Amino acid sequence: MSATARQAAIQTIASASYQLQNVSFKERHLKDTFGAHVFSEAVQREVLPKPVFRALQQTIRLGEPLDPSVADAVATAMKDWAIAQGATHFTHLFQPMTGLTAEKHDSFLSPTGDGRAICEFSGKELVKGEPDASSFPSGGIRATFEARGYTAWDPTSPAFIFESPNGSTLVIPTAFVSWTGDALDTKTPLLRSMQALSQQALRILKLFGRNDVRKVFATVGPEQEYFLIDKNFFYARPDLINAGRALFGAAPPKGQELEDQYFGAIPERVLAYMADCEAQLFKLGVPVKTRHNEVAPSQYEIAPLFEEANLVTDHQMLTMEVLRRTAPKYGLACLFHEKPFAGINGSGKHNNWSMATDTGENLLKPGDTPHDNAQFLVFCVAVIRAVARYPDLLRVSVAHAGNDHRLGANEAPPAIVSIFLGDQLQDIMDQLDQGYPRSTKAGGLMEVGVGVLPNLPKDAGDRNRTSPFAFTGNKFEFRAVGGSQSIAGPNTVLNTIVAESLDAIASHLEHRVAHGVSLLDGIREILPIIIKESKKVLFNGDGYSAEWHAEAERRGLPNLRNTVDAIPVLARAETAALFSKYKVYTDRELQSRHNIMCESYVKTIVVEARLTAMMARTMILPAALRYQTQVAGAVLATRSAGVENAPQQELLRQLTGMINELQRATADLDFALAAPASHDPLTHARFARDSIVPTMNAVRAAGDQLEVVVADDLWPLPTYREMLFIK
Numbered sequence: 001m002s003a004t005a006r007q008a009a010i011q012t013i014a015s016a017s018y019q020l021q022n023v024s025f026k027e028r029h030l031k032d033t034f035g036a037h038v039f040s041e042a043v044q045r046e047v048l049p050k051p052v053f054r055a056l057q058q059t060i061r062l063g064e065p066l067d068p069s070v071a072d073a074v075a076t077a078m079k080d081w082a083i084a085q086g087a088t089h090f091t092h093l094f095q096p097m098t099g100l101t102a103e104k105h106d107s108f109l110s111p112t113g114d115g116r117a118i119c120e121f122s123g124k125e126l127v128k129g130e131p132d133a134s135s136f137p138s139g140g141i142r143a144t145f146e147a148r149g150y151t152a153w154d155p156t157s158p159a160f161i162f163e164s165p166n167g168s169t170l171v172i173p174t175a176f177v178s179w180t181g182d183a184l185d186t187k188t189p190l191l192r193s194m195q196a197l198s199q200q201a202l203r204i205l206k207l208f209g210r211n212d213v214r215k216v217f218a219t220v221g222p223e224q225e226y227f228l229i230d231k232n233f234f235y236a237r238p239d240l241i242n243a244g245r246a247l248f249g250a251a252p253p254k255g256q257e258l259e260d261q262y263f264g265a266i267p268e269r270v271l272a273y274m275a276d277c278e279a280q281l282f283k284l285g286v287p288v289k290t291r292h293n294e295v296a297p298s299q300y301e302i303a304p305l306f307e308e309a310n311l312v313t314d315h316q317m318l319t320m321e322v323l324r325r326t327a328p329k330y331g332l333a334c335l336f337h338e339k340p341f342a343g344i345n346g347s348g349k350h351n352n353w354s355m356a357t358d359t360g361e362n363l364l365k366p367g368d369t370p371h372d373n374a375q376f377l378v379f380c381v382a383v384i385r386a387v388a389r390y391p392d393l394l395r396v397s398v399a400h401a402g403n404d405h406r407l408g409a410n411e412a413p414p415a416i417v418s419i420f421l422g423d424q425l426q427d428i429m430d431q432l433d434q435g436y437p438r439s440t441k442a443g444g445l446m447e448v449g450v451g452v453l454p455n456l457p458k459d460a461g462d463r464n465r466t467s468p469f470a471f472t473g474n475k476f477e478f479r480a481v482g483g484s485q486s487i488a489g490p491n492t493v494l495n496t497i498v499a500e501s502l503d504a505i506a507s508h509l510e511h512r513v514a515h516g517v518s519l520l521d522g523i524r525e526i527l528p529i530i531i532k533e534s535k536k537v538l539f540n541g542d543g544y545s546a547e548w549h550a551e552a553e554r555r556g557l558p559n560l561r562n563t564v565d566a567i568p569v570l571a572r573a574e575t576a577a578l579f580s581k582y583k584v585y586t587d588r589e590l591q592s593r594h595n596i597m598c599e600s601y602v603k604t605i606v607v608e609a610r611l612t613a614m615m616a617r618t619m620i621l622p623a624a625l626r627y628q629t630q631v632a633g634a635v636l637a638t639r640s641a642g643v644e645n646a647p648q649q650e651l652l653r654q655l656t657g658m659i660n661e662l663q664r665a666t667a668d669l670d671f672a673l674a675a676p677a678s679h680d681p682l683t684h685a686r687f688a689r690d691s692i693v694p695t696m697n698a699v700r701a702a703g704d705q706l707e708v709v710v711a712d713d714l715w716p717l718p719t720y721r722e723m724l725f726i727k
């Protein structure tokens with residue numbers, strides 16, 4: 001008897017055995033593994049002539065331009081180092097606006113004309129590449145006939161070796177720009193936003209007499225959630241392969257209600273996989289630190305130690321790449337989609353964010369002395385002001401079709417952006433609202449130091465998992481970022497809006513100080529004003545509750561429920577003015593992001609809709625018709641045998657109704673898919689949301705109804721209860 005794809009998958013899984021032991025930390029000590037494949041500062045010091053090393057470090061640390069002769073020397077040393085590690089090729093790695101990474105490999109080999117060859121790699125090749133840009137999204141920035149795009153070496157993110165079974169590749173992180181100088185990627189705006197943040201933060205620090213600080217960095221620690229399911233199930237589900245999420249699937253009898261998964265024991269195969277991924281990431285210098293089971297069945301998390309925002313963004317992309325690539329070796333498939341399984345928790349990427357000086361100080365860490373606390377309060381209030389002024393920019397930075405399934409769905413933060421400060425810090429802000437803080441809540445009377453400034457508590461209180469933006473002691477955690485998203489966009493927005501706040505505060509303080517007001521008095525004037533205008537965004541309660549939705553509306557906070565509602569934020573004149581003021585996006589670049597968001601939303605929905613229709617017609621309907629035939633046969637046979645069969649007739653009637661419903665909904669979906677596309681990207685996106693998505697949901701509902709009725713031996717698709725629980 002021929003089995004369904006689903007039965008075949010289960011049989012294969014039951015009999016499979018895997019080579020689980022692939023790394024030995026006994027052979028190579030953990031600490032020697034770390035960074036082994038990175039052209040790190042330590043390697044540079046070793047292989048570069050001293051003046052070259054110094055010049056490169058100046059560029060890395062302070063962003064000074066690099067001399068071409070230095071680039072040549074660096075390239076040669078880099079090539080020799082890479083070849084010694086088994087590299088045959090090099091590639092510029094860039095991050096086009098697909099939200100993914102792109103690479104094109106070139107070999108080091110250069111024939112000498114006499115039948116032999118040498119290995120070459122010049123400074124020019126290191127610094128600049130020229131991939132054909134025409135096949136990457138540009139949102140209308142350039143026409144295909146002017147396809148030229150350049151990749152430019154980003155020396156602040158070190159080159160590394162990416163191993164593959166046959167020869168390795170030297171990977172050079174780069175920015176990607178068009179020949180007209182427009183940013184075609186996510187890295188360039190991120191780097192620009194970091195520069196803006198640094199400039200404005202330095203003005204504040206200067207007021208505090210901190211002339212030792214030369215640069216301020218955004219620091220980020222992204223926690224990645226993901227699902228692992230057996231790859232045999234994955235291959236039996238066209239929706240998982242092509243859309244990254246299950247487009248059909250009835251709720252399993254057992255879901256996550258027993259809460260037996262979070263922080264539970266990690267299954268052996270999964271643990272082996274995690275250790276393998278970590279070993280690879282260690283070699284690449286990615287400081288992964290934490291691993292654990294997440295809330296949903298078969299959901300896990302990996303979190304690194306924080307790093308500066310640009311490097312960590314590259315490392316985050318690498319982490320996803322390694323997790324994805326390594327899974328099949330262990331018979332697994334790794335899913336980053338925000339909601340691979342409806343009804344079960346989805347995957348986000350908590351983006352922990354702070355600011356740090358080049359002297360190693362975290363600017364969002366409450367200090368020990370009143371003077372430090374004043375500085376902390378200025379930076380902290382600047383963030384609050386930024387979120388209060390630009391909540392919709394943060395919202396749009398995490399908007400895409402996948403995240404629409406997650407935000408506001410009672411497991412992830414709501415689509416309303418608010419800040420959780422914790423009781424103690426909230427109390428201080430409340431006092432600021434009244435004037436200036438004099439006491440902390442927990443410690444009774446506050447230390448009244450120089451200029452009546454508070455001693456702040458070290459641990460600013462408990463946690464609130466329902467808030468999209470929470471202060472967690474020495475950083476803010478932006479929790480709305482989606483599991484599959486690049487963190488570049490959200491951090492670009494965060495850096496820019498905080499830069500704008502710091503700019504406003506610095507301008508006020510500089511002006512007051514120039515007029516003979518003391519810095520602390522200046523701060524005492526401005527902070528209460530800012531808190532008054534920003535406090536509407538502060539919320540310590542349950543972000544999932546209906547009361548909050550009503551309260552947020554009263555406070556006038558935007559609630560952009562889905563991607564299509566959020567996209568127009570990018571088209572506002574204020575948005576363009578903000579980004580161009582801080583030289584993060586030009587108007588053209590912003591316009592292009594707007595268009596790309598619309599296009600990619602539509603493409604995602606259309607792909608899902610086509611898959612839904614196809615699966616309904618070619619997988620679910622045939623199974624349902626077979627079962628219908630069987631039931632009809634039984635009805636006929638019992639009737640001719642003269643046996644009462646009313647329940648079987650009723651079953652046949654119900655089943656036929658469900659099949660009719662499936663076919664009707666599929667026909668509606670075909671109709672919606674056939675509608676002519678609007679030329680206006682936003683109108684087209686609205687159509688996808690309002691006409692295609694609901695119809696697609698109706699097809700799913702009909703299919704899911706059939707799943708719990710049709711005979712199990714006929715059902716072709718691996719079910720939730722199998723995919724999520726057979727490990």
Ligand code: ADP
Nearest residue numbers: 219220221222303304305306352353354362475
């Ligand atoms: P959780 O929220 O899961 O309890 P942790 O407190 O362990 O997580 O930290 C989560 C992430 O925050 C880690 O990646 C950590 O490195 C990062 N983090 C800690 N300090 C900072 C900081 N100053 N800036 C940015 N990220 C930070």
Ligand code: MG
Nearest residue numbers: 223350352477
């Ligand atoms: Mg966290």
